[in-house]
Amino acid sequence: GAGVSQTPSNKVTEKGKYVELRCDPISGHTALYWYRQSLGQGPEFLIYFQGTGAADDSGLPNDRFFAVRPEGSVSTLKIQRTERGDSAVYLCASSLTREETQYFGPGTRLLVL
Amino acid sequence: AQRVTQPEKLLSVFKGAPVELKCNYSYSGSPELFWYVQYSRQRLQLLLRHISRESIKGFTADLNKGETSFHLKKPFAQEEDSAMYYCALSGPIIQGAQKLVFGQGTRLTINP
Numbered sequence: 001g002a003g004v005s006q007t008p009s010n011k012v013t014e015k016g017k018y019v020e021l022r023c024d025p026i027s028g029h030t031a032l033y034w035y036r037q038s039l040g041q042g043p044e045f046l047i048y049f050q051g052t053g054a055a056d057d058s059g060l061p062n063d064r065f066f067a068v069r070p071e072g073s074v075s076t077l078k079i080q081r082t083e084r085g086d087s088a089v090y091l092c093a094s095s096l097t098r099e100e101t102q103y104f105g106p107g108t109r110l111l112v113l
Numbered sequence: 114a115q116r117v118t119q120p121e122k123l124l125s126v127f128k129g130a131p132v133e134l135k136c137n138y139s140y141s142g143s144p145e146l147f148w149y150v151q152y153s154r155q156r157l158q159l160l161l162r163h164i165s166r167e168s169i170k171g172f173t174a175d176l177n178k179g180e181t182s183f184h185l186k187k188p189f190a191q192e193e194d195s196a197m198y199y200c201a202l203s204g205p206i207i208q209g210a211q212k213l214v215f216g217q218g219t220r221l222t223i224n225p
Binding site: 003004031033035040041042043044045048055056059091098101102103104105106107 | 117156157158159162199201211212213214215216217218
């Protein structure tokens with residue numbers, strides 16, 4: 001079946017602009033995670049959804065970052081007033097339940113100029 | 114604090130030689146440990162998790178709580194094992210594993 005998908009695959013924006021990154025989890029997966037991977041680093045946790053609610057948003061770096069999952073399926077990560085330091089690959093993962101294996105999407109590569 | 118350390122950024126071995134990728138962790142309690150792998154041009158995928166105690170593609174990993182290590186091993190490396198390997202931990206399964214904490218990764222290259 002279809003895996004986790006993310007759009008766009010690449011996004012180039014200018015400093016100060018607003019961006020939205022989309023994640024389509026595997027159908028039926030209740031848990032959804034966002035991670036950020038900077039060059040040469042491992043992925044870092046941003047936020048975790050169980051259903052529609054953000055169960056853990058402790059990884060969001062500041063209030064410019066926000067994520068939603070209004071119907072418990074697709075999620076959107078929103079970044080306001082982008083900064084050059086936001087440049088990274090943003091990964092989404094989903095799992096059937098919170099105890100199960102996390103399956104990762106291909107990521108969105110964000111470049112802030 | 115939760116932390117995963119992979120001391121080797123790069124590791125190169127010859128085909129047929131044994132491989133060991135090191136992973137040490139810091140966690141207050143009993144974490145769940147994982148190895149994830151990313152092959153060239155592919156997405157990150159689970160290789161194995163401690164709780165399953167499986168051997169995947171000939172790889173095994175033993176949790177050593179005394180040394181807080183979870184090293185990944187394979188007795189005979191194959192060229193297709195060349196990839197980026199990440200060690201990761203989460204909270205105990207009984208608490209609902211939730212977020213993963215990753216190490217920086219080790220790039221493994223198998224030379225013919």
